[in-house]
Amino acid sequence: MTSHIQKIVLGSGCFWGAEKGYESLPGVMNAVSGYSDGLDVEPSYSVITKPKNKFNPHNHAEVVEITYNTNFISTEILLKHYFESHDPTQLNKQGNDVGTQYRSIILYTNEDQKRDAEKVIAIYQELLNKFDYGKIVTQIKSLKEFHKAEAYHQDYIKKNPNGYCPDHSTGVKFNIPNKSDAPNNQSLKEGKYIVIIEPQDYCFYCEKFKSETLNDYSGSIPVIFRLASQLGQLKIKSPTWATPTIIFLKDGEEVFGHQGIMSSKEFYQALGFFKLGKSEAYKVAFEDATDRRFCKEYNIFKNTPDGIFVDKISGVPLFDTRDRYNSFSGWLSFTKPIDGAVYSKPDNSNGMKRIEIRSTISDIHLGHVFPDGPGGLPRYCINATVLEFKKRSN
Template identity: 60%
Template sequence: DSQLKLAKSLRDEYQKQLTAAGFGQIQTTIKPLDKFYPAEDYHQDYIAKNPNGYCPDHSTGVTFSDSPSVPKTVAEVDNSALLTGQSIVVLEADGYCPYCEKFRKDVSEAYQGDIPLVYRTAKQLQDLDIETPTWATPTIYFLEDGQETFAKQGYMAAKEFYKALGAFKLGDSEAYKVAFAEGTDNRFCKQYDLFKDTPPGVFVDKLSGEPLFDTEHRFNSGTGWLSFTQPVEGAVVEQADHSLGMVRTEVIAKTSGIHLGHVFDDGPNGHPRYCINATVLDFVAR
């Protein structure tokens, strides 16, 4: 009885909003459930996995979040900093959103990049030029001077997020080709010349901002590529690479998954030589 009473109450409140917007009566019948069938695995979390799917029907454009029985407190935000340069806005729900939490845990909490990333709700997007609908959470917006250039509705895994970020930040550049198409810098490239003799500091992932290599372990290999005897502990992943008819060990950034270079066994004093592309790095002085 309590569930029936609540269901009818919510229906009646939503009907008021539909009527005010010029729509007719809700035709859904509310009655007891006499049988229950567990959904298949591919239907679990359907809405989160398919934010543009057929269910629920958002065609009316009338949302329920403004109901007087569901009071919302909208925190005042200042979006002026997002109106200049590049930024990332993660749209979250006013209430509980499991896939918003999952995106934070899997992706955004580890992000240290130089493009600002902020969290907003649908009512906190004032002054921003947003085109993608705001009913799906999370939605990740990539903005240029406050204007949406790309957005993804629904959860993004780290690999998908960083590939989108790479396209946004790097465009059709050599750095993007190195990061995502396993390209290789030219020997003695401009970025190498900038980085070969820096003051003490760390080289970080150009996308995630994660520290990857320390100048303490840099050496001049004479190859024309940045060389290190070791990475920052836990920062990279190594895997077999059989491309180009060779057997090598590829070095990948653990957080972003981008291609960094290769590691060889011919470093100084029996150490490895991490041969790293400079174009996918940034430098932070100590």
């Protein structure tokens, strides 16, 4: 191995999230989950997790073997990421994971790595002291042998996309931001907000949640991102060590929360209840109910100015006033939806054969489509209570 290609083995609790975090760093060529630093204990997951080995000082630690190019990432920078991504003051545990397999440990492969580890620990201890953390208990040892973990542990986060990334970090960074840079949560103490707790570093599940759900969201309840260490002034009941954690906040106080990733359907149903409660609109959107004919919302929306009707939950545009007409049915009627905004499915409920219309993004029930519109066009018969109106901007 050339001198600029090096290996180091790091233990910081459960290796699943740690492995993914290292892989996200520029200059890291490979990260492999495994076991190391054990004595007379078989290096396998089934053995190191046996109750008799939970507090065995000779048990193997869950570790990650990192291969990196020092031309692109120094050992010092790699170790700073390591310390920022867990709590090195916890002995034989990280959060709810308790046992010697979760110990904080650095296993170096050359003396330069050892010196860098000692240097970084000294710097980080001073920073932790300022925030009233205890003594760093990370062990520094020479690597004797690394045992690759079972195949199902490798790239575990990628293979299991519906979960969460544990975040046991202290929140203390090597480059400490000014206190004035910390977010002010005073504005969150009035009204409703969705607070997403994310980690200091990369989180696969957070990025998946953003790309699959939040990127399409444009609803009226704002989405706010915070670290677990940035929740001052707020009354949060949920544990904050898992990312993402999704908090539905009203007037600065958590109404309910969810640890880990949510599917789009789960997110929008939770958001629907948060926004609408057990109202008629909620029953229409999520229980397939139907507005009363000539309901209040219908009378408001039947003669709006030029504009767009949007999904009441996701905020996504659904129908255009230019396609609206008066069918005299008592429900809003359109000749077509905005392209891609809705989908249809058979509905044989209540002894009738109809075609149901649902929102593509939030999957809420919108109404039905019939073949009796003007000039041979369809009639999209839509419940007004699940819509909001936005006047068209010039």
